[in-house]
Amino acid sequence: MGADEMRRLSGRSRVVVISALSALVVATGLVVAWGVGVFSSQGEIAAADVCEQVPNRGEVAKTLHAVLPKVSEYSFDESGGPTDNPRFHYFCLVDGSDGPLLDMDVRPTSLGDNWKEWEIQAVNDVDALYTRDLSPFPAGEHAVASSRTAAIADPCFSADGKAGGGQRFSLTTVVKARKPLRLSDDKARSALMRLVADLGRKMHKDAQCDVPSRLTGK
Secondary structure, X not given: OOHHHHHHHHHHHHHHHHHHHHHHHHHHHHHHHHHHOOOOOOOOOOHHHOOOOOOOHHHHXXXXXXXXXXXXXXXXXXXXXXXXXXXXXXXEEEEEOOEEEEEEEXXXXXXXXXXXXXXXXXXXXXXXXXXXXXXXXXXXXXXXXXXXXXXXXXXXXXXXXXXXXXXXXXXXXXXXXXXXXXXXXXXXXXXXXXXXXXXXXXXXXXXXXXXOOOOXXX
């Protein structure tokens, strides 16, 4: 084999090695991109997908699609709601392809005398994840919010009204972001405040409370 032929073979070998390395780099990049979700698409949320008893479902759908973590699929699960029983419980869960993302919870409570106790029990938080950094905002009888939680107590049933039993009941509405929203803390707090106020206002009307709501607005 002559020197020229040896040089040609050596050149071809270098091309093969470079091509193989390039293919490896591209393949590694694709794997990394897939892992971080570059090629994954965000699932859609339509108004009809949102829990039926949530008000302004079209606007809520747009808000949730804009602020919830990006996942390939969203689903909603709803239970309960105002009935002839004034001690009703309403629950709406927003689930994602990798777990719960947000929930909305409404129930009458009689915890209006000790607001710190109300915050802990209303939010149902045992590890302080959702009660951390709560601060008041003006709504209802008492309201608090953070970037992960918003809760409102609104007067509903009088001691001699529908609830009976000599107790005065408030309607407690809570919205929890099970995973951080795609917003700054201030904007996340504002989004949760809007959601909880709108839901609390509608539930007060649907429950036919005999005490006027302190939630202003629509």
